[in-house]
Amino acid sequence: MTQHGNLSMLGRRTLLAGGLAMAGGVPGTRPAAADTGPAEGGGKGGIAIVMNSVSASVSIIDMATQKPLREVPLLREPHHWTLSPDATELWVGDAAGNALFALSPTTGRLLGHRLLSDPYQLWVSPDGQRLVVNALRLDHIDVYDTATVSLIHRFHESSMPSHLAYAPDSSMVYSTLQGSESVVAIDLVNDKVAWRARVGPAPAGIVWHRDRLLVALMNADDVVMLDPVDGSVIRRVHTGRGAHIIMVSPDRRLLYVGNRMAGTIDALDGETLLPVLRYTLTGGPDCIAFAPDGKLWITRRFADSLAVMDPASGDLALVPTGRSPHGIFLSPMLDLLAENGRVALGTASL
Amino acid sequence: MIDPFMALAGRLQTGIVLPLLYRLDLMQWEDIAFGWSLFAVYGLFQVLITWSIAMPLEALWPAERWAGRRVVLTDMLYTLIARVGLLPLVTFVLFYQVQVQVDGFLVDHGWIPPMLERLIPPLFGHPVLTFFAYAVILDFADYWRHRISHIIPSWYALHALHHAQRQMTFWSDDRNHLLDDLISALWFGLIALLIGISPFQFPILVLLLRFIESLSHANTRISFGWLGERLIVSPRFHRAHHALPAAGRESCNYGAVFPWWDMLFGTADFSPVFGATGDAEAPEALATGGYLAQQSAGVKSLVASFRRARKEPAGSSRAGIPG
Numbered sequence: 001m002t003q004h005g006n007l008s009m010l011g012r013r014t015l016l017a018g019g020l021a022m023a024g025g026v027p028g029t030r031p032a033a034a035d036t037g038p039a040e041g042g043g044k045g046g047i048a049i050v051m052n053s054v055s056a057s058v059s060i061i062d063m064a065t066q067k068p069l070r071e072v073p074l075l076r077e078p079h080h081w082t083l084s085p086d087a088t089e090l091w092v093g094d095a096a097g098n099a100l101f102a103l104s105p106t107t108g109r110l111l112g113h114r115l116l117s118d119p120y121q122l123w124v125s126p127d128g129q130r131l132v133v134n135a136l137r138l139d140h141i142d143v144y145d146t147a148t149v150s151l152i153h154r155f156h157e158s159s160m161p162s163h164l165a166y167a168p169d170s171s172m173v174y175s176t177l178q179g180s181e182s183v184v185a186i187d188l189v190n191d192k193v194a195w196r197a198r199v200g201p202a203p204a205g206i207v208w209h210r211d212r213l214l215v216a217l218m219n220a221d222d223v224v225m226l227d228p229v230d231g232s233v234i235r236r237v238h239t240g241r242g243a244h245i246i247m248v249s250p251d252r253r254l255l256y257v258g259n260r261m262a263g264t265i266d267a268l269d270g271e272t273l274l275p276v277l278r279y280t281l282t283g284g285p286d287c288i289a290f291a292p293d294g295k296l297w298i299t300r301r302f303a304d305s306l307a308v309m310d311p312a313s314g315d316l317a318l319v320p321t322g323r324s325p326h327g328i329f330l331s332p333m334l335d336l337l338a339e340n341g342r343v344a345l346g347t348a349s350l
Numbered sequence: 351m352i353d354p355f356m357a358l359a360g361r362l363q364t365g366i367v368l369p370l371l372y373r374l375d376l377m378q379w380e381d382i383a384f385g386w387s388l389f390a391v392y393g394l395f396q397v398l399i400t401w402s403i404a405m406p407l408e409a410l411w412p413a414e415r416w417a418g419r420r421v422v423l424t425d426m427l428y429t430l431i432a433r434v435g436l437l438p439l440v441t442f443v444l445f446y447q448v449q450v451q452v453d454g455f456l457v458d459h460g461w462i463p464p465m466l467e468r469l470i471p472p473l474f475g476h477p478v479l480t481f482f483a484y485a486v487i488l489d490f491a492d493y494w495r496h497r498i499s500h501i502i503p504s505w506y507a508l509h510a511l512h513h514a515q516r517q518m519t520f521w522s523d524d525r526n527h528l529l530d531d532l533i534s535a536l537w538f539g540l541i542a543l544l545i546g547i548s549p550f551q552f553p554i555l556v557l558l559l560r561f562i563e564s565l566s567h568a569n570t571r572i573s574f575g576w577l578g579e580r581l582i583v584s585p586r587f588h589r590a591h592h593a594l595p596a597a598g599r600e601s602c603n604y605g606a607v608f609p610w611w612d613m614l615f616g617t618a619d620f621s622p623v624f625g626a627t628g629d630a631e632a633p634e635a636l637a638t639g640g641y642l643a644q645q646s647a648g649v650k651s652l653v654a655s656f657r658r659a660r661k662e663p664a665g666s667s668r669a670g671i672p673g
Contacts, residue, residue: 054356054388056477073477075467076546096546098453098462117457138454154458160378178378202377218377242372242380260380261372263364284364302360302384304353323356324384 046331048289048297049108050306051078051092052322058092059321060108063291063330066308066319072110075099080121080287080327085128085146087337090329093119095137100149106331114149117142121163127170130188134161134175141175143188153191157184163245165206165213167228174213174228176203183215183231197231199224205245209255209270216243216257223257225273237273239266247288250336254311256296258285265298267311279314281307289328292335299325359384359391382446393433396557400564404520407570413589413624414569416517421638425521428641432524432531433560445539452543465546481555484547485607491541493611495534496604503659505533506598507651511644513597514636516628518589520568527648562607567592571624579620583609589627590619597629 045064052059056076060069075097082091083105090105093116100116103109118135124146125132131144141155141164159179166173172194173186181201185194201219212234213226223243225235242261249256254276255268263282266275283303288296296309301324308317363384371377453463466483467473473480499509508527515522526534541547566588573579573586583605590596591603602619605612612618628637635647 054384073475075465075474097465098457115462117462118453137450138457139450140454140457201375218380219372219375242368242377261368261377282364283360284368302356302363304356304360323353 047106047108048306048319049081049090049092049103049105049329049331050299050321050325051081051327052324053077053079053095053326054324055322056094056097057322058103058108059325061306061319061321063332066317068320070108071322072103072108074101075113078327080119081329082123082131083334083337085124087334091122091124091131092327093122093133095120095135105329105334116149121161123164123166125166125170125173125188126168129170130173132164132166132173132175132186132188134164136160136162136178141173141184141186143173143186143191155184155186155193162204163206165208167208172228174206174208176206176215178202178204178218183213183226185228185231195231197226197233199226199231199233205243205247205258207246207248207255209248209252214246214255214273216246218242218244218260221259221262223268223273235273237268239268239275240264240278245286245288247290250290256288258288258298260284260286260301265296265309277311277314279309279311281309281316283307286326287328289330289333291330292332297328297330299328301326355388355391355395358394359387362391363387385446390434392556396560396564397429397433399557400520400561403561404565404568404570407565407572408519408568411571412569413571413585414517414626419517419519421515421517422519422521424639424641424644425515425519425525428524428526429521432526445535445542448539449543463546464544467546469545478555484545485555485559487545488538488541488547489605489607490611491537492606493604493615495537496606497615497617499530499533500599500601500604503599504652504655505530507655508533508648510597510629510632510651511636511648513592513627513629514632514644515592516626516637518567518569518592518627520564522567523564528645529648529652559607566606573622580609580613583607586622586624587620589624590621592627593623593625594628594630595625597631 048061048063050059057071057073058078059071062069075094077096078092078094080093084091089102089111092101092103094101095118098115098117099113100119101113102111104111118138119133120136121134123132128146131146133142139156139158141157141161142151143153144150145152157177160177162176162178164173164175171189173188175184177184181198182196183199183203184196187194199215200217202217203215204218205216207214213228215224215226221238221241223237223239223246224233227234239257240259240262242259243257244260245258247256253270255270257266257268263280265279265281265285267277269276281298283300286299286301288298291297296311298307298309300307304323305318305320306325308319367383367387368380371380371383456463467480473483499505508530511527512525515525562582566583566585568585570585572584574582574584579587587603587609591601596602602617603612604617609618633647633651635643639647
């Protein structure tokens with residue numbers, strides 16, 4: 001069902017109820033009630049912004065000292081993030097809060113928020129024209145125009161749309177349907193579903209890699225390689241129990257797979273997909289972000305912390321966060337974006 | 351500082367829940383299931399904290415002394431089921447599904463589900479204040495749920511199980527018929543949908559509220575003084591609600607956490623009396639039966655109340671309990 005202009009209507013209704021002015025931040029956002037901490041970011045190393053899904057907040061962490069600077073309260077359940085098309089704002093989806101928050105990506109300062117239906121996973125397309133939002137709880141995938149954040153098309157896809165990835169030319173978006181063992185491909189040019197394919201039990205993380213799609217299967221020990229033309233499974237790669245997330249290193253030479261059940265991170269060769277190294281990381285390893293010094297910043301979903309891991313030595317440093325940390329953004333990613341474009345950031349699996 | 355709730359919930363999640371979900375091919379629920387892990391851990395902590403505080407109070411300043419405490423064991427079972435075990439799981443799963451359906455319907459019709467912070471924008475950014483507002487609203491809703499449960503005969507037929515206990519202790523808080531629990535869950539589910547509450551964000555405050563509810567049932571001769579009695583429900587205040595003369599339709603002190611609603615609606619009783627508890631007209635099985643016997647007796651009372659309702663004109667003073 002197509003619902004053009006739906007979001008602006010929602011905004012008006014709440015405006016009447018809440019009596020708030022709309023201004024600033026994401027198009028149509030309300031101004032933040034108050035910035036809850038100093039506007040300054042961390043030191044020269046930049047900051048990490050971590051979405052704490054249970055404590056309904058984001059943690060701002062100084063990357064150089066690896067010390068938490070402050071915690072900014074949001075509404076209910078922030079999970080993932082994307083950068084605005086001009087990269088001046090970090091958009092954080094608060095799924096149960098039905099809100100999209102705008103933060104400064106360099107300081108973590110809260111800029112405002114607006115209503116958005118169940119933004120669990122979200123990512124702006126490589127060409128910056130579309131924002132695709134997966135509503136895991138409410139079983140729909142929404143395609144928005146990024147300039148206005150107005151809804152273009154709602155796809156009801158059952159069940160549990162989880163992670164998403166784009167084709168590099170922004171013509172297609174692919175979402176894992178965690179509850180129905182499937183991946184759905186949406187043609188963003190013609191606003192229609194291109195294909196649905198069964199890929200295996202509980203698919204979660206998905207990335208575009210070397211003209212193929214890679215999907216992590218949580219109820220298996222595998223990552224599957226799909227043909228993006230029709231979703232057919234080309235190959236299976238054994239990793240670890242509860243494969244949850246796949247991240248491509250900035251140089252695209254390695255793939256990191258987080259295995260939720262096994263409590264491990266597997267490094268695969270980017271070309272052959274053969275395992276290179278295995279790291280042990282308990283506490284439910286989740287999202288991974290790459291720091292300029294080559295270290296991996298990994299949220300530990302069930303351990304109130306993130307791990308800063310040196311992939312060369314496997315050494316770990318733990319940094320406290322809020323409760324159930326999920327998505328993680330590192331401000332130095334902005335440099336990566338400026339140098340290599342949005343594709344260099346990988347996918348929404350960040 | 352390590353958060354003990356999260357530390358334990360994390361271990362429960364990774365050590366038991368995830369392996370179980372993996373084995374059952376249900377890993378798609380791994381994220382959502384963490385809510386149940388938290389619920390169970392909060393419940394366990396709540397029981398431990400209440401026990402460690404209420405036990406000494408009951409031993410040092412008892413309101414009543416009994417020769418034996420066998421019937422209290424059944425109340426302990428109720429508590430463990432209600433706070434740690436099956437009930438949170440069922441409630442969580444049911445509530446989640448209902449919330450998804452309702453929220454999905456709303457957003458498909460152009461509405462974003464309501465939330466208190468959107469109705470009262472100054473609350474945004476002040477989570478503790480917001481939680482306090484939620485606590486007041488929920489307690490107000492609970493006052494009316496509780497009061498109506500005494501007024502409707504067939505509902506009181508179930509609720510009488512809670513009142514039948516003659517050895518009321520802090521364990522008695524969760525002594526309820528499953529159908530009564532179900533009605534309560536639906537009631538609170540509706541309120542939660544309307545105001546968008548998320549109790550998992552506030553473990554300490556949730557524990558505090560539940561501690562007050564449990565403590566108010568304690569067998570202890572404790573009053574909070576003139577002012578305190580009017581701020582928070584005390585063991586004395588709630589004991590008046592459980593007293594023998596207050597069983598049934600004409601009761602008092604329905605509030606669970608705040609006595610304000612009783613004061614506002616004329617049902618408060620602040621008399622300094624620590625009377626005997628129970629419901630003299632309730633079937634004996636409700637008072638001294640085991641868990642299953644009490645549940646069974648509750649259903650029989652419910653059926654009997656329906657039969658009586660068909661035979662008797664409306665407005666009889668104390669329907670619901672077979673004589």
